Amino acid sequence: MELTKEIQTAARRLGQCLRQDDYIRKYLDALEETRTNPEANALETKMYAEYERLIAREQEGEILTYEDTREFFELRQQVQDNPLISRRNRTHRQIRPYVHQIAEEISFVLGVDYTPLAKPH
Amino acid sequence: MISHPGMTSPTIHIDPFQAAQLLGKVLSETPEFRAFFAASKAVYNDATIQKLSAEMRSHQTALHWGRDPDGVHTAELTRLELELEDLQAMQEYRATEKEVSALFQAVDKIISQEAGVDFAVNAQHTGCSCSG
Numbered sequence: 419m420e421l422t423k424e425i426q427t428a429a430r431r432l433g434q435c436l437r438q439d440d441y442i443r444k445y446l447d448a449l450e451e452t453r454t455n456p457e458a459n460a461l462e463t464k465m466y467a468e469y470e471r472l473i474a475r476e477q478e479g480e481i482l483t484y485e486d487t488r489e490f491f492e493l494r495q496q497v498q499d500n501p502l503i504s505r506r507n508r509t510h511r512q513i514r515p516y517v518h519q520i521a522e523e524i525s526f527v528l529g530v531d532y533t534p535l536a537k538p539h
Numbered sequence: 540m541i542s543h544p545g546m547t548s549p550t551i552h553i554d555p556f557q558a559a560q561l562l563g564k565v566l567s568e569t570p571e572f573r574a575f576f577a578a579s580k581a582v583y584n585d586a587t588i589q590k591l592s593a594e595m596r597s598h599q600t601a602l603h604w605g606r607d608p609d610g611v612h613t614a615e616l617t618r619l620e621l622e623l624e625d626l627q628a629m630q631e632y633r634a635t636e637k638e639v640s641a642l643f644q645a646v647d648k649i650i651s652q653e654a655g656v657d658f659a660v661n662a663q664h665t666g667c668s669c670s671g
Binding site: 421432434437517535 | 554555558559560562564565566567569572576579636639641644646647649650651652653654656658659660661664
């Protein structure tokens with residue numbers, strides 16, 4: 419969709435404000451630190467691969483036992499215990515109510531809820 | 540000073556709330572939004588739509604509480620939904636909703652690219668703490 423210059427400028431300005439915000443920056447820093455850390459990266463990749471493998475087995479009709487899922491749950495625990503991943507997830511949880519408040523500001527001006535209309539389907 | 544839940548004394552360089560208000564104002568003046576707003580009002584003031592919606596809510600409540608052993612509520616809800624979507628005012632509402640949604644999604648893409656975080660996705664209200 420073609421957007422007017424005025425809309426593009428207003429949208430860009432909001433995005434830039436968010437990026438410069440200390441609160442969002444804490445999350446972006448944590449995200450980057452996790453993304454570039456080989457250990458954290460490998461751990462998450464391994465956990466998701468194991469998860470996909472279990473889902474595929476279930477979809478083929480297999481009934482999984484505790485032993486089958488043990489490795490996944492151990493990996494999940496390691497992921498949760500990883501300090502970088504834990505900080506990323508914590509800061510992500512913290513920005514959500516804040517981002518919600520900002521979106522509410524748009525909704526208030528519009529008189530309709532911005533978020534469900536703007537969310538990619 | 541803007542309060543950030545769960546954080547202590549952050550420094551704000553530019554106020555995103557003001558930027559959000561400005562964006563809201565700019566969006567409110569677009570033809571897509573005006574058409575959507577008018578269609579929403581028409582739907583809200585349409586007696587037939589309100590009557591059908593009230594009937595639908597009663598069936599949804601029954602389904603919510605698991606009171607549909609013979610499937611009557613499910614069947615009736617489907618019939619009412621079809622009847623509702625068939626109304627002229629509702630079709631106009633859906634068409635304008637599609638247009639405004641395309642506009643807002645394009646706007647949201649710019650915000651998210653600039654911010655480095657998905658804006659609308661993260662703005663969605665959730666009580667879930669499932670991200671770990």
